Amino acid sequence: MSEPELIVHFTEADAARQLREDARAGLTDSPKWLSPKWFYDAAGSELFERITELPEYYQTRAEHEILRRHAVEIAELTGAATLVELGSGSSEKTRLLLEALRKTETLREFVPLDVSESALRAATTAIAVDHPELTVRGVVGDFTTELAALRAGTGRMVAFLGGTIGNLLPSERAEFLAAVRAALRPGEWLLLGTDLVKDRQRVVRAYDDARGVTAEFNRNVLRVLNRELRADFVPEDFTHVALWNTEQEWIEMRLRATRAMRVRVAELDLDVDFAEGEDLRTEVSAKFRRERVRDELEVAGFGLHRWWTDDAGDFGLSLAVAR
Template identity: 80%
Template sequence: MSEPELIVRFTDEDAARELRADVREGLTEQPKWLSPKWFYDAAGSELFERITTLPEYYQTRAEQQILQRTAMDIAEITGAATLVELGSGSSEKTRLLLDALRKHGTLHRFVPLDVSGSALRAAVDAIALDYPELLVRGVVDDFTSGLSALDAGTDRLVAFLGGTIGNLLPAERAGFFASVRSALRPGEWLLLGTDLVKDPERLVRAYDDASGVTAEFNRNVLRVLNRELGADFAVEEFGHVALWNAEQEWIEMRLRAARPMRVELAELALTAELAAGEEIRTEISAKFRRERVRDELTTAGFDLRHWWLDDAGDFALSLAVAR
């Protein structure tokens, strides 16, 4: 068994610098916004894990169902020697792919990439223990900027699961797909998970659950800012808002100020003024149709070869080849 590697390309200092820049930009624009990447401290990650088990939140179960059915097909189609997982987290769903590729006999290397060093270290150690024949090389980096990790290995399959692609604005998605394509050679593969357009009421419920877990997850970004930037947000005086933007076909999560507020962010020497009822956008989650996925991949230099759905038709896995 070879020792797993952990390459740190995004340090705590990098994260702190990016947080300061993002927050300064987002809170000085109109309308105000915050990046969803800052949800995921330890508390936020735990809250998100709870969200994935809620009855309203179907995405994780739907994607798991598709992978259980198609992992062996994916292994046979791609013959991948290297599996790269972007935004890997705990890599639990990826074990279905690892098992199938191992059974197919082609896999030699696994490269998980995640911005959380602690989560990635735990995942890398667990995978290396359970798959001793694999070369495991974890990379701590932001998936939107860490695509140099794709240089590792040959005959690559890049997996970007969980519907996380929906958190990127259209221009950001285009840049992301182009970056992935430029890092791959013709004939290598991208496996993409996308949530699909459906009944807006059902979509809103998935982001505004009856037990209030998503509301706490949303407000957690303010706790992060209070801790990391010396801010004084009155966290419980922000209401959770989830709404469907029909024109853009995405869910928006926002935080709504219950009263006029003057928030000091000591580390930024910044004062943010909010009127009563003013909202801060904290996340978009775009929903897709097959035509949009195909067109965006085609523009970036991929050919969409396979499109798989769960039983309910809620979620899609697409397999595209670099041309």
């Protein structure tokens, strides 16, 4: 087994700088917001793993169902020699693809990209042990900005799973998909997971579970700011809110101030005032229809080649080819 390679394009210093920039921009905007990327410190990642196991949270199970059924078909259609996974985390879902591509004997290289160096180091080591036949090359970087760092190759498939694309605003999605297309050659592939529009109450319950795990996950972002930016948020003074936006067809996660307060963010030399009942938006999670997925892919330069859903029609998996 060859040792996995780890290429660092996004250092701890880069992360600290970006957090400062994002926090200042969001906390001084009206209405206030924070980027969902800052949910995922060690505690946040553990909480999210718990969320994926909740009965209300259908997305992970639905995507697994699709991949279990169609991974071999995906491998045969693409004949991918390189699998690139964006926002890989632990790369657990991609193991289904790796096993399928092992059977077709086309895969030579696995390239996971994630902002967390520690998570990526653990994932690449585990994959290298289980797949000694592969060259494993992890890239530490932000998938929204580091696609140009992907080494040119042939026969690549980029996998962006979990419905994470829904966390991007429409203009951000367009920019991201265009960047993916620019990184690929004609005939290479994008495998994209998207949560689908469904009954509003089911979507809301998925982001506001009965056990309060999602609420704790949401409030954890304030603890990140307290630790990294020497802020003095009291997380318990904010209520978790999940709202369905009918016009945009997305869920909004917010933190709502239960009282008027002033929060000091020492690292930014910033005082932030909250009125009682004021919301801080922490995440948007868009839900899709097949037509929207197809249209957004086409604008970016992809053709929708295959479309699969789980039996319940909760989640969509698209295989698109770069034109």
